[in-house]
Amino acid sequence: MIETLINIALFAMLITTALAIVRMDRLFGVVMLSGVFSLLSAMLFVTLDAVDVAFTEAAVGAGISTVLMLGTIALTSRTEKRHNKRRLVPMLVCVVVGAVLIYGTADMPDFGDPNAPANLHVAPYYLTDSIEEIDVPNVVTSILASYRGYDTMGETAVVFTAGIGVLLILSGLSGRRRREDEEEDEEEQA
Amino acid sequence: MTLLIDILSWVCILGGVFFTVVGGIGLLRFPDFWSRLHAVSVSDSAGMLLFIFGMCLQAGFTLVTVKLILIGFFMFITGPTATHAIANAALVTGLRPPVADDLKEDDAA
């Protein structure tokens, strides 16, 4: 009961924040609000017992993506461009896709249903045997690091490469701009 | 004994709620950025410390208390540092604090 109320309140704040992000045209405000958005969704994950997802959301959503978005703003303008294109068609597409997604959730098993397909295949085996086989207290950790070790290694490599790429793009551009700034300074002094 | 701890942690949590909400109200009510900084520092110091202390009392001598104390310690150090960084960045980029009318003369130095 209490958890339902908390979830409702959190969802209300989440939707308000999302609407505020859409309405806002100052991009710094959007960045701060999206940080708040990911904090709120992480709180929701905590109330849904998905602690690991909340961990990731905390690290990526609130921490890294804020920094990266700020780095991007440093290279572009600070306010949103106004455009006068027709908004009806994108709106229609959004509504249709949303409706399809909501229709799709109707077929999904209930939250925490023990008879859901995902809980019948290998999950019971992991839950019962991972302590003996891997000897790691957290089952999710043992699945990620051992049963699906190669998968995780590939994922880590992909994320690492992507991170290096983003950093190179951001720092390379600002480096070029810095050189331009210095040249301008020299011209002013001369 | 449990009754005493319960009462104490009630007091702490209620105090924490009070100061956090007061900080929020101050953040809304104060007229400019520089005074809002002070409002946030109310909920950051008093609200946070009272909340953490109340939860510590409820948890007793367990691992949870250790984690709570760690959280409290980190926030005790990082909170003012972050506030200082905000104030400093605002000052450097040229947002001047308003000075009360009767104090304007001695600020010229």
Next chain:
Amino acid sequence: MMFLVGAIGLFVSMVLVLVRLYSGPTLYDRVLAGSSFGTTTVLFIGVIGFLTGRPDFLDIALLYALINFVGTIAVLKFFRYRAIGDHKWPRNQVPLDPSPQNPEDVA
């Protein structure tokens, strides 16, 4: 029960902070509100842990307490030096006493 009261109080505070975050007016108000929201989030996760009887969730609160700090500092470093990277103004070039700006420019 007492944690329910705590959760409700934190909710009220979060809503107040969100209003300030949305209404601005300067960008530093937004950063301040964002950092304050982080503090309430940390406390709220702790309170939720106690409310559902499983205070083990505090690990995330601990992580948040650190990430919130790092995030705020990164944001402010960006505003102060206009870059996330190693672009630094020499200390003596930081305009310590620039003429007061229009707050709209800063926002």
Next chain:
Amino acid sequence: MSGVYSPLIVGFGAMSAVISVFVIHRMNVVDQDRIPLQLHPVRIVQYWLWLMGEIAKSNIAVTKAILARDMPIRQNLFKTNCSQKTELAQVIFANSITLTPGTITVETEDDHFWVHALCYSDDDPAALDDMDARVLAVETGGKA
């Protein structure tokens, strides 16, 4: 923090800690950015207790200012001296100023801070000088 202390897991933790310390040590060889920890242990506990009292007092003061109908704020930006030698003690002093609601360290220069006060009264600089002396006592171990 899972509460499981089998030798394997504690060993993993210790190993990763050692590796990170080693890496950081190698990085530190490059930039030599270390802060010596030299504080008087008894004085710092005394100071923290005193600081808690100050935080409580100033919290109540700022709360009154927030809740009062006419908001009696009188903002001011003023200089305060800091007589500490080491950076760590200066940081402690600046953080203590910020931590007590109502005053915020805005800018630090070599031997003085700029402090912004919410409800400025004329004896505020004296109070900050008192805090300065206390932090100095923590640094040197002398009498407060």
